[in-house]
Amino acid sequence: MAATVVRQADWAIVWNAQSRRHVYRRGVDIAFADGSLSFIGKSYGGAAAREIDGRRLFVLPGLIDIHSHPEHEPAYRGIREEHGLANMYMSGLYERTQAFASPDDEARAANAEFAYCELLLSGVTALVDISPAWDGWIELFARSGLRGFLAPGYASARWRLDNDFELKFAWDEARGRAGFAAALRLVEAAAKHPSGRLSGVLSPMQIDTCTADLLRDSFEAARERKLPFTVHAAQSVNEVQEMIRRHGKTPIQWARDIGILGPETILGHALFLDSHSWIRWWSRTDLRILAESGCSIAHCPTPFARYGQVMEDFGAYLRAGINMGLGTDTTPHNMIEEMRKAAVLARIAARDIHAVTTADLFHAATVGGATALGRADLGRLAPGAKADLVLVDLASPGMAPARDPLRSFVYHAADRAVRHVFIDGQQVVEDGRVLTLDREGAAERLTRAQQRIMATAPARDYRRRSADEIAPLSLPLEG
Numbered sequence: 001m002a003a004t005v006v007r008q009a010d011w012a013i014v015w016n017a018q019s020r021r022h023v024y025r026r027g028v029d030i031a032f033a034d035g036s037l038s039f040i041g042k043s044y045g046g047a048a049a050r051e052i053d054g055r056r057l058f059v060l061p062g063l064i065d066i067h068s069h070p071e072h073e074p075a076y077r078g079i080r081e082e083h084g085l086a087n088m089y090m091s092g093l094y095e096r097t098q099a100f101a102s103p104d105d106e107a108r109a110a111n112a113e114f115a116y117c118e119l120l121l122s123g124v125t126a127l128v129d130i131s132p133a134w135d136g137w138i139e140l141f142a143r144s145g146l147r148g149f150l151a152p153g154y155a156s157a158r159w160r161l162d163n164d165f166e167l168k169f170a171w172d173e174a175r176g177r178a179g180f181a182a183a184l185r186l187v188e189a190a191a192k193h194p195s196g197r198l199s200g201v202l203s204p205m206q207i208d209t210c211t212a213d214l215l216r217d218s219f220e221a222a223r224e225r226k227l228p229f230t231v232h233a234a235q236s237v238n239e240v241q242e243m244i245r246r247h248g249k250t251p252i253q254w255a256r257d258i259g260i261l262g263p264e265t266i267l268g269h270a271l272f273l274d275s276h277s278w279i280r281w282w283s284r285t286d287l288r289i290l291a292e293s294g295c296s297i298a299h300c301p302t303p304f305a306r307y308g309q310v311m312e313d314f315g316a317y318l319r320a321g322i323n324m325g326l327g328t329d330t331t332p333h334n335m336i337e338e339m340r341k342a343a344v345l346a347r348i349a350a351r352d353i354h355a356v357t358t359a360d361l362f363h364a365a366t367v368g369g370a371t372a373l374g375r376a377d378l379g380r381l382a383p384g385a386k387a388d389l390v391l392v393d394l395a396s397p398g399m400a401p402a403r404d405p406l407r408s409f410v411y412h413a414a415d416r417a418v419r420h421v422f423i424d425g426q427q428v429v430e431d432g433r434v435l436t437l438d439r440e441g442a443a444e445r446l447t448r449a450q451q452r453i454m455a456t457a458p459a460r461d462y463r464r465r466s467a468d469e470i471a472p473l474s475l476p477l478e479g
Helices: 093-099 105-121 137-144 173-191 212-225 237-247 251-257 286-293 301-306 314-319 335-350 358-372 405-417 439-460
Strands: 003-016 021-033 036-041 048-053 057-061 063-068 124-131 147-154 157-161 167-171 198-200 229-233 265-269 296-299 323-328 389-393 418-423 426-430
Touching (some): 063 265, 063 296, 063 335, 105 418, 105 426, 105 439, 137 147, 147 173, 173 198, 229 251, 251 286, 296 358, 301 335, 314 323, 314 358, 323 358, 335 358, 335 405, 358 405, 389 405, 405 418
Parallel strands (some): 063 124, 229 265
Antiparallel strands (some): 021 036, 057 389, 157 167, 389 418
16 A cells, blocks of 8 residues: 655654654654554655645654543533532542533533544544443544543442542442443453454552452453553542551552552552652552552643642652653543643642653653553554654744744644644544544534533432532623
8 A cells, every 4th residue: 555655744753762762853754554654764765645745744643641531521611620629638529420420321422522522633642531331432432533442430339428528438349340341341342343443441440449359350351351451549638548447558559469550550640649748648658669560650630730739749750660651531631731731740749840851741641651551553653653643733833933843832832733633544633623523513512411411410419409509600690
């Protein structure tokens, strides 16, 4: 098959296999065919089915998002940005999941399609989607063009609130086991999809809502099937306190002791370690445990920053030798914003501008994510790697002057400068427009879905409040 060729790309981020790092190259041709990159260098001389003028373009590998919840997060727009409970250490997580659950698969589809569009437009080409299984999920994901790692969630318990200060758990181990079985069936179906772009991740939801047996069995099933394994852990002060109450040890220490940490493990967040200033537990071993296990961390700065919480600090995890990736745990689903916030918040936490570099964050958003997923063919521009790439418009005002185009992209232009996106060699974004999905239609359906969610909130809320009482408007409505 004749190749698609980007001719004379003004700037490109290319993988140097010898130094194992991303580097800049200028004035290069980049060719791809049959879903893989075939040439990166000067003057490609092979047959070309299509040529793209690379002058005024900045080419980078597609971004890899290893932690997202597209099935419900977009419907929280206007609800969750300032929503939290002081008695829950500012977290509004437990109240929201109880009062604002998605009411039906139509709402889930609207949420997911809207989020997938945002992800594509911010240069994401591979996505770990942690969602409850719903009808139509595989088909919509395949249609999006994204490279999908579907992670159907399940748990032995649900969080429950009866008041503003005490987190309770509604245990149903049979339901957790049934969810595990359904998850195995779904990831098997995803792997068989004719697109060839879908696979699975085993995802017991939270370390505090799953029994040790369910976690261990899920981990072993992932290892047997050579799949990634992910679980939320050390994501809240409440969770850490609960695990210490149950077991006398932190979530990270308990995860080690029950045998679920390894190179295939992706921990969602792992923010509240024993050394964190909001925890200050006596042991101070969590960071070392994570490093020695070989697991990866999915860092998602935005939701925690909204509560006034930060990872302490991203650079410390890197220096400990932990593989770090990034995710979009909340709306907006914008990986470039997550890179920027992760950099700024790490420097604030460390009180050091040199605590983390832009290169560190870009590595996390590409190769770090690929490493977490066990995919050496993703997250880099190199011959033989998958043809997942992003073409950024250097003529976009936000990119000027493009002395250092990665910095201009991350700190200034962001998704506004994304012009084209290719996944598996197929174009999914053209001139800033998603080709595979209906963004405008999804936005309309999302609005209706949010209205249904808000209408049912009083029946779900432990105090029977309206949605407006739980999350008031930012300004008073008069007239």
